[in-house]
Amino acid sequence: MNTVEKPGQLLARGVCRHLRGHGFAAITEFVPISGLRVDVIGIGPKSEIWIIECKSSRIDFMTDSKWEGYLPWCDRYFWAVDEDFDTDLLPQDTGIIIADAWDAEIQRWPEETKLAAARRKALVLGIARTAATRLQTLTDPNPAGAPNFY
Numbered sequence: 001m002n003t004v005e006k007p008g009q010l011l012a013r014g015v016c017r018h019l020r021g022h023g024f025a026a027i028t029e030f031v032p033i034s035g036l037r038v039d040v041i042g043i044g045p046k047s048e049i050w051i052i053e054c055k056s057s058r059i060d061f062m063t064d065s066k067w068e069g070y071l072p073w074c075d076r077y078f079w080a081v082d083e084d085f086d087t088d089l090l091p092q093d094t095g096i097i098i099a100d101a102w103d104a105e106i107q108r109w110p111e112e113t114k115l116a117a118a119r120r121k122a123l124v125l126g127i128a129r130t131a132a133t134r135l136q137t138l139t140d141p142n143p144a145g146a147p148n149f150y
Contacts, residue, residue, distance in 0.1 A: 007056035007082075008039065010101035015040050015052050015080045018097070018104035024050065027131050032073040032123060036066060040080070041127060049073070049115060049123055052097060054080045061089060073123065076110050 005013070009028075016026040019042045026042035040052040051074040055061040061079075071077055078095035081087065087096050087107070095110035115123070 008054040011054035011080045011099045012040050014099040014101050014104045015097060036069055038070055043127060048075045050076045052078045052080050075112050075115055
């Protein structure tokens with residue numbers, strides 16, 4: 001089965017590759033709490049948490065009404081866009097990453113807002129559990145252990 005990646009997914013791939021170069025472990029499509037789903041979340045070498053929202057077009061950005069709800073869940077918040085995106089649209093107090101499917105580059109750094117220790121611990125645990133579950137699904141076609149008769 002061959003699936004075509006959407007533009008936002010391609011941006012996310014480049015962002016994850018770039019974050020790895022900064023010593024971060026990143027996953028995509030993470031849900032910090034019910035009702036919020038971030039495009040990319042990364043844990044840095046000092047347990048810092050970054051959230052990156054990938055926007056593939058102006059309309060994609062303009063219709064995003066949830067992004068401010070992500071701010072309490074990270075130390076730094078970035079937008080990832082391609083090189084043709086008008087970055088003047090993006091809020092001044094947020095970071096900007098220019099990305100493509102292969103890599104990315106941080107263009108503007110946001111201020112750091114430190115998470116509370118309890119929230120950081122819960123996020124790190126949630127990210128670890130999500131990543132481990134996804135890995136198990138890739139390596140075990142029947143993770144529940146029940147016989148699969150189909």
